[in-house]
Amino acid sequence: xxxxxxxxxxxxxxxxxxxxxxxxxxxxxxxxxxxxxxxxxxxxxxxxxxxxxxxxxxxxxxxxxxxxxxxxxxxxxxxxxxxxxxxxxxxxxxxxxxxxxxxxxxxxxxxxxxxxxxxxxxxxxxxxxxxxxxxxxxxxxxxxxxxxxxxxxxxxxxxxxxxxxxxxxxxxxxxxxxxxxxxxxxxxxxxxxxxxxxxxxxxxxxxxxxxxxxx
Numbered sequence: 587x588x589x590x591x592x593x594x595x596x597x598x599x600x601x602x603x604x605x606x607x608x609x610x611x612x613x614x615x616x617x618x619x620x621x622x623x624x625x626x627x628x629x630x631x632x633x634x635x636x637x638x639x640x641x642x643x644x645x646x647x648x649x650x651x652x653x654x655x656x657x658x659x660x661x662x663x664x665x666x667x668x669x670x671x672x673x674x675x676x677x678x679x680x681x682x683x684x685x686x687x688x689x690x691x692x693x694x695x696x697x698x699x700x701x702x703x704x705x706x707x708x709x710x711x712x713x714x715x716x717x718x719x720x721x722x723x724x725x726x727x728x729x730x731x732x733x734x735x736x737x738x739x740x741x742x743x744x745x746x747x748x749x750x751x752x753x754x755x756x757x758x759x760x761x762x763x764x765x766x767x768x769x770x771x772x773x774x775x776x777x778x779x780x781x782x783x784x785x786x787x788x789x790x791x792x793x794x795x796x797x798x799x800x801x
Contacts, residue, residue, distance in 0.1 A: 610763045629648075640733060
């Protein structure tokens with residue numbers, strides 16, 4: 587009997603400053619260990635979608651995730667990236683990610699039991715460890731993550747593609763050259779917030795989960 591696969595939750599994930607800064611010179615404004623750990627825990631095992639600049643700033647495919655790079659230029663020039671899928675539009679990326687999830691997800695299993703590639707056992711173990719460290723409601727299964735940059739965030743939000751926004755809100759203004767779009771208050775509801783302090787950078791910040799309100 588065919589089991590219906592739930593529609594993936596399209597999730598934007600970003601770290602932003604008080605003035606909504608995302609980065610400068612194609613680099614993150616801060617490297618906060620807890621934020622990097624949070625990003626890894628939440629996105630592990632899921633497809634991630636990014637622009638070419640964001641991929642360049644990371645410099646490599648992120649492990650245990652389907653890496654999808656959106657770039658008309660790369661597609662037009664037939665340039666491939668090892669370890670990544672390269673597509674020309676965000677819609678194509680979402681279709682590819684959805685197809686990937688429908689092939690790889692066991693809809694009746696917990697996220698900790700999802701099977702990916704040939705390293706099933708070690709990945710399962712990692713997922714179980716991560717599940718213990720992450721608030722259970724943050725591990726939405728299945729989910730597709732849009733991880734940057736500013737243009738893709740703006741396009742996705744403007745075109746009502748996004749179901750959920752996960753932000754690390756850093757309580758300090760920044761000198762940035764790219765910014766995160768303003769979320770319309772009548773369209774988004776905060777459902778969870780957790781406050782932290784990073785001693786290394788002397789920064790306070792919150793992890794915040796916003797969900798799209800039914801229109």
